[in-house]
Amino acid sequence: MNGDVAIFASQIPAALIDSAEHLLLTERAVLERAVIDAAPDGILLVKRDGSILMANAAMEAISGHSKAQLVGQSINIFLPPHMRGRHDQMMSGFFAHPSRRAMGMVGNLQLHRCDGATVPVDIALGHCHMGNEPCAVVFLRDVSGVRRLEQQMQYQATHDALTGLANRWQFMQQLMYAMAQSARRQRAMALLLLDLDDFKAINDGHGHAAGDQVLVETARRIRSVLRAGDVLARLGGDEFTVLLPEISHPSDVDLVAQKVLAALSAPIRVHDYEVQSGASIGVACFPADANDTETLMRYADMAMYQAKAAGRNTYAVYQSEMGQRLEERIVLHDRLKVAMKEGHLRLHYQPQVNVRSGEVCSVEALLRWHDPVLGDVAPDRFIPVAESTGLILPLGDWVLETACRQQAEWAAQGLHIQVAINLSARQFRQPRLCERLADLLAQTGVQPQSIELEITESEAMADPEQAAGLLGRLADLGVRLALDDFGTGHSSLSYLKVLPIQRIKIDREFVRDLRRDAVRGR
Incomplete structure (x- = not known):
């Protein structure tokens, strides 16, 4: 049987065998070419003199040249002129000592x-022979997506995601x-x-989305007035920070600070309301x-807290004595938190007397603090600290609740007296509120008319329309309303018709020398 096969094979014409072998080689070349063109990376076959023998389809997409245009061209067409001489030296070194080189080098x-x-690219190198001629196999990968991702990650690492400003690390x-x-x-x-x-009041009252809008608008306004x-x-x-890298005179700083404050002074519209x-x-x-x-x-930071203590919406320049004041504020802040937790705060009730009848008609709740470490702490020392650190909100709420409960207790005992x-x-x-x-x-069962709420004239006049609306809603609850320190602001008597108040308290500056002025005939 094997002999018959051998005899049969010997009878096949040599031309037919050559044709079959050529067909197989052609099919193999087609398959290899298809594989090379399907590769996602660009592939070049480069001769020792730098001319391109072959390029795949991905190389067309990366370079913009067709394969026909690339074949026979120097690989230096992908490089700027100033790099071509150095690249020729590197290519000579490679052919002298050919070796494989992976991506990422x-x-x-x-x-x-x-x-x-x-186009940003990465390359890997291999080597082969075409006949007796050595060739370099160059694999090129378009890394535009990788570079964009790196840039995005770099940006995210150095910038604030909400405002687009530099973050703390970058600053x-x-x-x-x-x-x-x-x-x-x-x-x-x-x-x-x-x-x-x-x-914090904006975040708590209107939600974090509103707070985010305020931060974005704040960043825009500050940027608009900077150099x-x-x-x-x-x-x-x-918390934001501004760096003025070069100032010629201290007045330069004053001018920038004033511009920033002016830019932030206007209300910010959030949805259908202003904050x-x-x-x-x-x-x-x-x-x-x-x-x-x-x-x-x-x-x-010390100077900033000094600005808050000075009434807010202002600026302060650092002075050496601020360190001592800051240390005192830190101690007061820490002790005040302890006092609120452990019950060291008290309300004293100052009688308010009807000068005609001599009867006590109401009392005013006054906050007092005796600290085991600091002793008696005056309100004008700890109230500014509470206001600048946010403790004023829980502190004020404690005063409101404690005074209401005290009034309810007095009423239960038959003592019906108004508490301011x-x-x-x-x-x-x-x-x-x-x-x-x-x-x-x-909760306390207090009659609303037994409670009088006092706000200062400056608070009401900061935004008269908003104040009138809020005071109106408070008045609807049945509580009485008083305007304190009247005469210290810039309001006129016409506002008294707009605000639903029952009493005004004239500032002491207007009555301190009243008897002396009467004697002088003034």
């Missing part, structure tokens, strides 16, 4: 397309660089630390105040 390689654009890098440059040039620079006033070389960053929360959120700014300068970033930031309660500015602007008061009245 080059840093930032750009391929020049036929339309003049550049500290810029601050260190700016200080080094200022020292080298012997020029001054300034740091402004900015904290929004009452931002081209100034740096704005969001450190986190409602007011000014800012407190602290300023520290290099090298006058500090010579390192940490100290400069700390001093700007002071509302802080932040408490007055709380969106749920009416609901909270209604709950307290229901």
